[in-house]
Amino acid sequence: MLLYLLFAMPAFLLGLWAQMRVQRSFRKYSQVGLSRNLSGAEIARRILDSQGLQHVQIEPAQGFLSDHYDPRGKVLRLSPDVFQGRSVAAAGVAAHEAGHAFQDAENWFFLRVRSAMVPTVQFGSWLGPIIFLVGFFLNLTPVAWLGIGLFGAMAVFAVVTLPVEFDASKRARQFLTSEGIVFQDEAQGVKRVLDAAALTYVAAAIQAISTLLYYAFLLTGFNRD
Ligand SMILES: [Zn+2]
Helix, strand or coil: CHHHHHHHHHHHHHHHHHHHHHHHHHHHHHCCECCCCCCHHHHHHHHHHHCCCCCCEEEECCCCCCCEEECCCCEEEECHHHHCCCEHHHHHHHHHHHHHHHHHHCCCHHHHHHHHHHHHHHHHHHHHHHHHHHHHHCCCHHHHHHHHHHHHHHHHHHHHHHHHHHHHHHHHHHHHHHCCCCCHHHHHHHHHHHHHHHHHHHHHHHHHHHHHHHHHHHHHHHHHC
């Protein structure tokens, strides 16, 4: 228990703090209007069209900060605050998601790796702990290591997510400026929102790595006894 707290607690707290920070910064910059008065959906459409991605659809999604790009359906789904919002926050998030659509259109390396890992991570996230515990308690070390392998895959996935997210934000800021959608102060606000969002991915990666270390430590400590 103490070991778990030692490994997982700092990462968990960092994650919570990052979540709070992104929500606060999104809410704050949702109140700041754009001088161009465009909605997030309009901005995403402009950016996509400017890059020849007329085939990528933009749809409204449910929920707060639920924005994402779906590479299979070639659909950009924007949360209500972003889809209709005419704010600095909406512009940043909409442009970020459009950035993922460019990565997909370019068949960008890190996005490809990340997409290829999605199925493994989906079953690994619930099967990993089960396999580990079965191996651990039945004293089947290879089985426990298989579980750890799945935790390892999740950690790699969380780390590969970082360049994907950083790059999408970088592209977003470049396009918002070069297309003349945001100006000086607005660009600063966009940066704040996107940096806060990036921190949540850093926290998630640290969480995944500390989970991996915790279970690996548990098993190797267990073997020594
Ligand atoms: Zn993203």
